[in-house]
Amino acid sequence: MCAHFEAVYNPERLRKTFGLSLPEGGRRDVWPAYPAAFIRYPRPLAAAPATGEGDAPEREALLGRFGLIPHWAKDASVARHTYNARSETVASKPSFRDAWRLGRRCIVPAEAIYEPDWRSGKAVPTRIVRADGEPWALAGLWTGWRDATGAVQRSFTLLTVNADQHPFMKQFHQPNEEKRMVVALRAADFRTWLQAPLAEAAALVRASPAQDWQADAGQDAEPGAGAG
Structure with missing residues (x-):
């Protein structure tokens, strides 16, 4: 799972x-529950603004809370438990x-994610980046709805897959825990993930090669949130 990431902050x-x-x-x-940018295809929620050619833009970046907040949630605290969506249950779990x-698929831009390395017997926060130095494009889901005041509430979650056998990600989290990892998309897959029919997009929900990942020792900025 991934409860902490560094957003792309350079415009x-x-x-x-x-x-x-x-x-x-x-x-x-x-x-979880902090605001960050996510990228979506504009049409699912509302009519998108027209471009000079009269067509909707291919994608747009919006602000949302990290942790999916369904319209039926009593308050935003649910985000502390919905920041990751397991690919195996995403189609059946009520929250997702x-x-x-x-x-409502989205891309979450990130400079790095953080995971605890337990190989020493203690949790060592580790900053994980793309080996080529480019930002991560993480596969997620978003939702948006209007509250009682008419304000739009947007939020998103990150999809995860099993990583028990992944050469890189299997070293993170406690030894007795299932290993999970976020889904990293390549630029060539952006359009498919955001716009293609469900069956075609779902094929992208998979682990990416170990050579794409690189770890730098890091220090968490503050205590982590509750488990998802």
């Missing part, structure tokens, strides 16, 4: 990688199934 870096402007108000160091069924 030029986001524009270069994703071709989008960085929304204001996001946090650089992101924990509507977003999955409706095709």
Whole structure:
């Protein structure tokens, strides 16, 4: 699972990688319930603004809370338990199934994720980056709805897959725990993930090669949130 990531905070870096402007108000160091940018295909929620050619943009970056908050949730505290969606149960778990069924898939830009390395017998927070130095494009789901005041509430979660046999990610989390990892997308897959039919997009929910991952020893900025 991934409860902590470092958002892409350099506007030029986001524009270069994703071709989008960085929304204001996001946090650089992101924990569950914190605001951060996510990228979606505009049409599922509402009609998208027209471009010069009269077509909707291919994607847009918006601000949302880390941790999916369904419309039926009593308050935003549910985000502390919905920041990761297991790929094996995403289609059936009440918190995620509507977003999955409706095709509300998103990309979460990140400079790094943080996971605890337990090989020494203690949890050592480890900063994990792409080996090529580019930002991560993490596969997620989003939701959006209006509260009683009419304000739009947006949130997102990160999809995870089993990593018990992954050469890199199997070293993280406690020895007796199942190993999980986020789903990293390649630029060539952005359109498929955001716009393709469910069956085609679901094929991208898989572990990426170990050579794509690189660890740097790091220090958590603050205590982690509750387990998802």
